Amino acid sequence: MTLDQDSKKTLLRKIPHGLFICGTAEGNTINGFTASWVTQGSFDPPLVVMSVRADGASHEIIIRTKKFSLNFLRADQKDLAAIFFKPQQGLGGRFDSTNYELGKLGMPLLTNCIGGIECELVGNISKGDHSVMVGEVKTAVLINDMEALNLSSTGWNYGG
Numbered sequence: 064m065t066l067d068q069d070s071k072k073t074l075l076r077k078i079p080h081g082l083f084i085c086g087t088a089e090g091n092t093i094n095g096f097t098a099s100w101v102t103q104g105s106f107d108p109p110l111v112v113m114s115v116r117a118d119g120a121s122h123e124i125i126i127r128t129k130k131f132s133l134n135f136l137r138a139d140q141k142d143l144a145a146i147f148f149k150p151q152q153g154l155g156g157r158f159d160s161t162n163y164e165l166g167k168l169g170m171p172l173l174t175n176c177i178g179g180i181e182c183e184l185v186g187n188i189s190k191g192d193h194s195v196m197v198g199e200v201k202t203a204v205l206i207n208d209m210e211a212l213n214l215s216s217t218g219w220n221y222g223g
């Protein structure tokens with residue numbers, strides 16, 4: 064069976080995505096990256112599903128600490144999303160551009176966005192260039208209930 068690569072790419076790029084900042088922390092080291100492959104996975108318990116680049120710095124941190132945060136960006140925060148996917152000088156450098164606090168699980172929560180959740184890692188499938196991680200939502204902080212940033216509004220692509 065041969066996979067039609069062009070059709071696959073066109074179709075997978077039609078999956079709608081939001082844009083989030085995933086936060087990690089290990090000891091005094093914080094990190095964060097822009098994530099779009101995020102969706103809800105269950106009501107009860109509340110689960111989210113996120114795919115994480117296997118060769119990214121955050122991947123091993125999440126596997127070791129079994130925790131991560133997801134920060135929900137407002138529709139006007141495209142510039143911040145761009146900062147969090149560009150290469151950084153050292154871990155944590157991206158946070159110089161925005162304020163954050165540590166939540167009850169110790170994960171970085173941006174103070175200027177719609178809000179954030181902290182999750183415990185309860186599942187992981189490592190296969191291919193991204194790992195599919197399942198997080199159980201343990202804390203939620205709503206700051207400002209506004210329209211969220213979505214990938215299609217940015218002109219960027221991540222998928223296919």
Ligand SMILES: Cc1cc2nc3c(=O)[nH]c(=O)nc-3n(C[C@H](O)[C@H](O)[C@H](O)COP(=O)(O)O)c2cc1C
Pocket residue numbers: 094095096097098099100101114115116117118119120121122147148149150193214219220221
């Ligand atoms: C629009 C867009 C969406 C992205 N979505 C994801 C994603 O869902 N998961 C992921 O692991 N990386 C995603 N990335 C890539 C990471 O943001 C990028 O590789 C980042 O540098 C990883 O940071 P780290 O190495 O500090 O973990 C996305 C990049 C862009 C431009």
